[in-house]
Amino acid sequence: MENIILNFNNQIMLNEFISFFSAEIVCIIGIILNMFFFLFFKRKLNTKRLSDFITNGALILNLIISGSIYFKNFFYNQDFSVSFLNGLFIIDKTSILIKISLNLLLLLFLFTHYQLNRKIKFKTPILNTILLLLSLMGSFLTSSMSFLLIFIFLDLSVFLIYKFASNMRIRKYQVYSKDFIFLSLCSSFLFYSFYILTLLIENNLQSNIIKVCLILSILLKIGLFPFYNYQLDKNYKTNLSYNALLFMYLPYIGICAFDKISLFLNINSDIIQIPISIFIGFSIITFSIFTLKQKNLIKLFANTNCIFNNLIILNIILFGSNIFNIKTAFNCAILFLGIYSLLAILKINFGVNKINLNSISCIFFNNRFYALILSILILMMSSVVYSDISKSFLQIVKNIYLFDISAYTAVILIVFAFMMILLSSLKVIQNIYHFDKMLLKNKFKKRTTINYVVPVFSILFLVVKIFL
16 A cells, blocks of 8 residues: 555646546546435435436536646647556546547436436436446546456446446336346456456467457457347337447447457457457347347347447457547447437337337428438438448448458458448338328427437537548
């Protein structure tokens, strides 16, 4: 303990420590206030609104603080890097950018799902506490320089997402999911077991094989695993907020974690790249087929995002850690958050539990603006409408094609995947503009103005980024 304190004093003063970790301190204050109001004022009618105000304020302050640190050092110190606890945590421009993106995603999520999370039976202060804890775990993950700590923070983030869902239960059978618990525990057990083996084995060949197993356990943890993934948990189909965190936020933070972990694994060896590339190719094929077969929109978008994130993982495996991977993953998160926001509008107004193709049938004749922006986002998803996502994936395809003479096989798989996404997208759009008097629904009556801000922001953000 004495050594830690001495190292701490040698590297940075206390006031600088508070300055760089002020966003995390704001999160902790928000968590304490939320728990205080839940424990002592949970029967008060305004407690939920006060909790929302505190949580929104904490996330906005985090954005302001992190943004100020980033822009100050962008202009005055291009290569700034601050070390804490003998190099255990390092804050640089990349980690601050990721921190900003994580807080932005959580803030937009809170805005667009507040009506779904404010039901009488829901413990809103607990839900908001979990969101702030997710922000805290994400902040520590992005600045951590320990291979083990990165996975621990990722593991805690997955657990918090599960607790978020379990605190939104209404019926007894929704308390927990055996599939989710077993999958998460299985991935953690595999990771920690293989991690211990890396400390014991010195043989290079055996070490590379264990690294392959480590990578597969991480993919299992973040849900990018064919057949056996979080889609086994049936609760996400009816819980839209849970679905958004599970298939929008988790893949993004998982990519951030994997990108950092790849620095420690030294994955340049063919023994690692070939089997993982084959596995990812198999995953892309299976998720593509599942996407085409889906009539449930929740599962369709979940499978599509899994395809996108598998492509980003493949790019990391072949070309190593790069800020390009993080930016592409963030683009995907923003796109799907916009789509989930529109699905939330549908759920709020129509009260449907499962959102399938019939739920959006004839929606153009109900709300033309809604149909227009939903169509644009879906066409962006399938790369029919050119956006920064299209630009990023074209770059990935180009990189893979130039990587090796046999890489044309991977390119064919990627083209096949986007064909499946395109066919699924056209099927969805066909239902949006389909006309049938029997299927016409009532006009949207509930106010969801904030929800529309996110998809419009998603469209503008992805279009503007093409030129940046």
